[in-house]
Amino acid sequence: MSKVSENFAKFCEKHPRLYACAVLAENAFKKPVFRCQDCGQCILSYTAFTCPMRCPKQMRNGPCGGTREDGRCEVYPERHCIWWLIYRRAKRMGRLKKLRRIQKPVDRRLQHTSAWLNVFAGKIDPPSWGKD
Amino acid sequence: MKSGSNLERLLRAGHFAVCGEMSPPQSADSSSIAKKCGYFKGYVDAVNLTDNQTAIVRMSSVMSSYYVLQCGVEPIMQMTCRDRNRLAIQSDILGACSAGIKNILCLTGDHMKFGNHPEAKPVFDLDAVQLIQMVKKMRDEKQFLSGDEIKQxxxxxxxxxxxxxxxxxxxxxxxxxxxxxxxxxxxxxxPVFDLARFQKWMDAVREEGLDKEVFILAGVMPVRSAKALHYMKESVPGMRISDDYIKRMEAITDKEAAMEEGVKIAVEIISEVRQMPGVAGVHIMPVMWESITPRIVEQAGLLPRPELPADEPAVTGLER
Structure with a gap:
């Protein structure tokens, strides 16, 4: 990220109220749209804009072995397996190759922080917007 | 050679490997492990020790692997991400390796919902892919996940x-x-109960050349009754059971004869998968029926198990 955005992120971090506003703005968008789980290290651009943290096992690298034949989750049969959805959407959107990337273990310190500001500050990998 | 384990040496030498599986006891008494080792010694190349499978509390896989090793059978220690965070996993691996355990199977783990403590906190700090990557980093880069150095x-x-x-x-x-x-x-x-689907998967695996990069051991589960197959088909998500097997098991009402049929099906599946290119071995996993392992290995024509001297180098040029 550029020096400007890095400085902006640092400025926000120094001002807790401003930071809270940034988190509020991000959540106001991401929670209703993506049902964001607030991990603070968004990989939505790699997972066809479907949040993998909704998985009961928080699988960020692909489905577990328990996806049912109808694409439902083994733990909550009333829901779809999140990776079943991710695969379907990635295929439709031409983003299948992005699923191949190995996602790092979650940094639990970043939970409930702003993923956008974390990208600006260079704390997490930047999103990959383009198609495959 | 990455570990020098019996399983690794056999696979690299191009032998068709046979693994067994054992559930550790639900008690503080380890004597049943020694008894079960009798079903494996000389019949399989290594045996899996499950890590609280289906989220039901059992003796730890680390300790039971150690007991199995003492009985002269090579363990494959299962390690799941359900109950431990990254610190606990790394420390368990160090402990296990210090005791001479050389095979680790990295899994995400069954969800607590299916076990006897559904109210427990799910950990899932890592997933299976991240766990594999972490163990590789510990082994090949001599570093903990944090980047700190590991002496041994x-x-x-x-x-x-x-x-x-x-x-x-x-x-x-x-x-x-x-x-x-x-x-x-x-x-x-x-476990394979749908050969057509397994064949389709192996075809896709070969198409990408993945069978050249990893040793694939096909799962085989002998069952004792049609009820077991029905249960798996209906209640175990992610399983596919071919109706042929269910019909064959249902056709037999006698309990003893049904068990025979279960063995026969397992042996048939082994001989089928053995012929598929890219399948490097089988993993026989009779749930709570470990005693049947020797018979299946024998009837499948996989005896005697090859024994390699400890320092024999790999024979083939298989770079996996």
Whole structure:
């Protein structure tokens, strides 16, 4: 990220109220749209804009072995397996190759922080917007 | 040679490997482990020790692997992400390796919901791919996940699991590729009860050349009754059971004869998968029926198990 955005992120971090506003703005968008789980290290651009943290096992690298034949989750049969959805959407959107990337273990310190500001500050990998 | 384990040496020498599986006891008494080792010694090359399978509390896989090792059988210690965070996993691996355990199967783990403590906190700090990557980092880079140096690295043969029968199918091949990228040396699959589907998966695996990069051991589960097959078909998500097997088991009402049929089916599946190119071995996993392992290995014509001297180098040029 550029020096400007890095400085902006640092400025926000120094001002807790401003930071809270940034988190509020991000959540106001991401929670209703993506049902964001607030991990603070968004990989939505790699997972066809479907949040993998909704998985009961928080699988960020692909489905577990328990996806049912109808694409439902083994733990909550009333829901779809999140990776079943991710695969379907990635295929439709031409983003299948992005699923191949190995996602790092979650940094639990970043939970409930702003993923956008974390990208600006260079704390997490930047999103990959383009198609495959 | 990455670990020098019996399983690794046999696979690299091009032998068709046979693994067994044992559930540790639900008690503080380890005597049943020694008894069960009798079913494996000389019949399988290594045996899996499950880690609180289906989220039911049992003796730890680390300790039971150690007991198995003492009985002269090579253990494959299962390690799941359900109950431990990254610190606990790394420390358990160090401990296990110090005791001489050389094979680790890295799994995400069944969800607590299915076990006897559904109210417990799910950990899932890492997932299976990240776990494989972490163990590889410990072994090959001599570093903890944090980057700190390890003086004596854990020399282990890293395993992963694959489910050729889960949905979406294409994702199952991609997932295998990811586990190989992460550092898996061998793969054990879910039990095969649908040969057509397994064949389809193996075809896709070969098409991507993945069978050249990893040793794939096909899962085989002998069952005692049609009821067991029905249960798996209806209640175990991610399993595919061919109706042929159910019909064959249902046709037999006698309990003893049904068990015979179960053995026969397992032997048939072994001989089928053995003929598929890219299948490097089988993983026999009779649930709570370990005593049947020797008979299945014998009837499948997999005896005697090859024995390699400890320092024999790999014969073939298989770079996996």
């Amino acid at each position: 690295e854990p020399k282990v043969f890293i395993g992963g699991a694959a489910n050729p029968f889960g949905e979406p199918f294409e994702m199952r091949v991609l997932n295998l590729a990811k586990k190989i990228d992460a550092g898996a040396d061998f793969i054990q699959t879910q």
